[in-house]
Amino acid sequence: MTKRVLSGVQPTGNLHIGNYLGAIRTWVDTQAEFDCFFCVVDLHAITVPHAPKLLKEHTRNTAALYLACGIDPAVSTIFVQSHIPAHAELAWLLNCITPLNWLERMIQFKEKALKQGENVGVGLLDYPVLMAADILLYDTDRVPVGEDQKQHLELTRDIARRFNDQFGETLKVPEPLIRPEGARVMSLQDGTAKMSKSDPSEMSRIHLLDPPETIVKKIKRCKTDSIRELFFDPERPEAMNLLTLYQILGNKTKDEVEEECSQMKGWGDFKTSLTEVIISHLEPIQAKYQTVIKEPGYLDDVLQQGREKAEAVATSTLKRVQEALGLWIRI
Numbered sequence: 001m002t003k004r005v006l007s008g009v010q011p012t013g014n015l016h017i018g019n020y021l022g023a024i025r026t027w028v029d030t031q032a033e034f035d036c037f038f039c040v041v042d043l044h045a046i047t048v049p050h051a052p053k054l055l056k057e058h059t060r061n062t063a064a065l066y067l068a069c070g071i072d073p074a075v076s077t078i079f080v081q082s083h084i085p086a087h088a089e090l091a092w093l094l095n096c097i098t099p100l101n102w103l104e105r106m107i108q109f110k111e112k113a114l115k116q117g118e119n120v121g122v123g124l125l126d127y128p129v130l131m132a133a134d135i136l137l138y139d140t141d142r143v144p145v146g147e148d149q150k151q152h153l154e155l156t157r158d159i160a161r162r163f164n165d166q167f168g169e170t171l172k173v174p175e176p177l178i179r180p181e182g183a184r185v186m187s188l189q190d191g192t193a194k195m196s197k198s199d200p201s202e203m204s205r206i207h208l209l210d211p212p213e214t215i216v217k218k219i220k221r222c223k224t225d226s227i228r229e230l231f232f233d234p235e236r237p238e239a240m241n242l243l244t245l246y247q248i249l250g251n252k253t254k255d256e257v258e259e260e261c262s263q264m265k266g267w268g269d270f271k272t273s274l275t276e277v278i279i280s281h282l283e284p285i286q287a288k289y290q291t292v293i294k295e296p297g298y299l300d301d302v303l304q305q306g307r308e309k310a311e312a313v314a315t316s317t318l319k320r321v322q323e324a325l326g327l328w329i330r331i
Helices: 017-030 052-068 086-095 100-104 107-119 122-136 147-167 212-220 237-249 254-261 267-294 298-325
Strands: 004-009 035-040 077-080 142-145 175-178
Touching: 004 017, 004 122, 017 035, 017 052, 017 142, 017 237, 017 267, 035 052, 035 298, 052 077, 052 267, 052 298, 077 298, 086 122, 086 298, 100 122, 100 147, 122 147, 142 147, 147 298, 212 267, 237 254, 237 267, 267 298
Parallel strands: 004 035, 004 142, 035 077, 142 175
Antiparallel strands: none
């Protein structure tokens, strides 16, 4: 049987090239090999303060960008997390068997709780259990993960094993699908920090829908170092980040990049070339996005078909869990 993959992105604003290179492009490449389920995880988006009036718009835009980036609804299942109540219901059932100290030790909770102070909601502590429910609902075999998500996947595996130990073999224990090297994109303002939608500075990231003039401005002002020579060096985080972007988006090897850079007159020339590569790469994505958004009913039809397929799988898994726990199943 074809192995199943599940992944998703939060609709907390415009997707950026870090989301694209770190996740979505990898999803596109896995479609031919796996049975892929890709959701817009809007329930996760409300674990931190958000703008309710924008959430629906961001959810639709994220789903449209999935399609624009190359996710094919004919071979992959695309759906919105909150459209399937089984996600929240399974999260509650898993809450009841998940030790509290497992959640308190999660690194991302500690980091985000420090930022929010007294406004921390229970959802922020508990969202790794919801993430586990997302994964386990679909009998997922592989989960694409980066360094920052490995701890969450391991928690999912621990929860599944704990449930199976206590109530019998019910949940499939997923394995990681490690992303290719070079997919971790860093901030344009700090080469040691990951590019993030939560960064207060718009200049730290390039959104997939940024117009060319905005991309020109952001690259022109992005942080570099004082060394004129351009080459890959882990001790030069900004250089590593920008050269890696140029390499990946330009479909080049490291040797080809360094050879080209040796002919350039420092960072000014390089920024011009990098800007051209980014604009050229994003142009077809932006064009496809406009087609998807403007075609009446198309996006709604894709998400409806995805919901029906995903719900059938999720409902079956939820019923297994309910029976294992001894709940009185409604006929």
